[in-house]
Amino acid sequence: MPIVAPSFLAADFLQLDKACELVNRSQAEWLHLDVMDGRFVPNISFGIPVVSAIRKATTKVCDVHLMIEEPERYTEAFKAAGADVLTVHAEACRHLHRNLQQIKALGMKAGIALNPHTPVAAIDEVLEDADLVCIMTVNPGFGGQKFIHSMLKKVERLKASILKKGGETLIEIDGGVTLENAAALVNAGADVLVAGNTVFGAKDPEATIALLKNIV
Ligand code: DX5
Numbered sequence: 001m002p003i004v005a006p007s008f009l010a011a012d013f014l015q016l017d018k019a020c021e022l023v024n025r026s027q028a029e030w031l032h033l034d035v036m037d038g039r040f041v042p043n044i045s046f047g048i049p050v051v052s053a054i055r056k057a058t059t060k061v062c063d064v065h066l067m068i069e070e071p072e073r074y075t076e077a078f079k080a081a082g083a084d085v086l087t088v089h090a091e092a093c094r095h096l097h098r099n100l101q102q103i104k105a106l107g108m109k110a111g112i113a114l115n116p117h118t119p120v121a122a123i124d125e126v127l128e129d130a131d132l133v134c135i136m137t138v139n140p141g142f143g144g145q146k147f148i149h150s151m152l153k154k155v156e157r158l159k160a161s162i163l164k165k166g167g168e169t170l171i172e173i174d175g176g177v178t179l180e181n182a183a184a185l186v187n188a189g190a191d192v193l194v195a196g197n198t199v200f201g202a203k204d205p206e207a208t209i210a211l212l213k214n215i216v
């Protein structure tokens, strides 16, 4: 059974307390927070004070996805804000190995996100240093985009690399996850399913989380 991580980018920002309560009583173990800087991605979402406020209202694992340039400048700030998992983009880090060590030294789980065009081979040398690899299945920056189907093979390739190294790195899928493609993703090796619009756009978000959780 996958870990389900509802993405707050698709929640009603005027009612983040309600979104937290909903996730708290649901089967989701994580919640996913997308931080964007308008540089690494064309969009700006929310930052440290919002993560901090959500942290106080949730009992779940705070999975923070940094879509920002020079994420190493903010590692300590996100730790202080309450991130449990901190994911940086391979494309945004000149010294990815160092960044991962920095995140782990602060007591957080370290994740690497890969844009659709970045091959799994690009992080082969640091795979064992990562607690999680986030495969972007859309181009980062916006919620509600269409899943890029060719990413399914990438998930399989990543899973094979992780198994070959005997590691326990989790595979997270981010972008365009639906009730239709979730089973195939889990069968390909996904451990964590991020879902924004599929959860918060649903008539019954809590029931949708349960469906994702029990998809295979
Ligand atoms: C996109 C973000 C995603 C986004 C997913 O840049 O990283 O986490 O919230 O949204 P959906 O599930 O709606 O595609």
Ligand code: ZN
Residues within 6 Å of the ligand: 007, 032, 033, 034, 065, 174, 194
């Ligand atoms: Zn994300």
